[in-house]
Amino acid sequence: MVVSGRDMGRLNEAVDEIGGGTPVVADLDSIAAAEGLVAQANEVLGGIDILVTNNGGPPPGTFASTPTSAYDQALNLNLTSMVGLCKAAVPAMQAQKWGRVVAITSISVRQPIGQLILSNTARAGYTGFLKTLALEVAPDGVTVNSVQPGLHATQRLGDLYNDLDALGATVPTGVVGDPADFGKVTAFLCSDQAKFITGAALPVDGGAYGGLQ
Numbered sequence: 001m002v003v004s005g006r007d008m009g010r011l012n013e014a015v016d017e018i019g020g021g022t023p024v025v026a027d028l029d030s031i032a033a034a035e036g037l038v039a040q041a042n043e044v045l046g047g048i049d050i051l052v053t054n055n056g057g058p059p060p061g062t063f064a065s066t067p068t069s070a071y072d073q074a075l076n077l078n079l080t081s082m083v084g085l086c087k088a089a090v091p092a093m094q095a096q097k098w099g100r101v102v103a104i105t106s107i108s109v110r111q112p113i114g115q116l117i118l119s120n121t122a123r124a125g126y127t128g129f130l131k132t133l134a135l136e137v138a139p140d141g142v143t144v145n146s147v148q149p150g151l152h153a154t155q156r157l158g159d160l161y162n163d164l165d166a167l168g169a170t171v172p173t174g175v176v177g178d179p180a181d182f183g184k185v186t187a188f189l190c191s192d193q194a195k196f197i198t199g200a201a202l203p204v205d206g207g208a209y210g211g212l213q
């Protein structure tokens with residue numbers, strides 16, 4: 001397994017916590033960076049069977065406060081670089097007739113979150129790409145799904161909100177989510193038992209999303 005991120009210290013902590021893996025530092029701010037990460041992973045692993053895509057969110061902001069120049073970077077972070085990961089990794093999965101792609105996006109692609117116009121925009125575009133990809137590669141034994149987190153107790157959420165207990169009170173379950181539980185949902189979609197699930201976009205949000213679909 002290859003685990004990637006921007007900070008080697010945090011990567012080493014993550015590898016220790018999960019009990020193994022190879023840390024690879026990468027800043028996925030472009031398609032070229034994404035392709036480079038896949039090349040390194042292939043070199044370490046000898047091939048990629050499972051790809052879990054994720055990237056840090058862009059800065060918060062509204063329509064009024066966000067300059068148009070900020071959209072290029074947001075789209076690179078949360079759309080085009082993620083497409084680059086898939087483009088580099090999925091063809092080999094198709095060739096071997098087995099593969100899993102699971103994208104971590106956000107509940108905001110169903111219900112936009114205030115103050116996060118850049119993330120709302122980029123992740124919605126990525127969701128459209130994933131659904132299209134899922135339909136194209138399904139005959140090759142490759143599944144493509146996304147998991148849409150709501151409010152989970154992550155550093156990102158702590159940076160945006162001061163009181164997570166008060167925030168949890170706004171969720172139907174009464175608490176913010178546990179990142180470890182979210183990881184287990186993602187792991188299931190990577191498993192062989194999930195072979196008949198593809199093109200799905202699964203909310204994991206404590207019931208916060210209020211729509212019927």
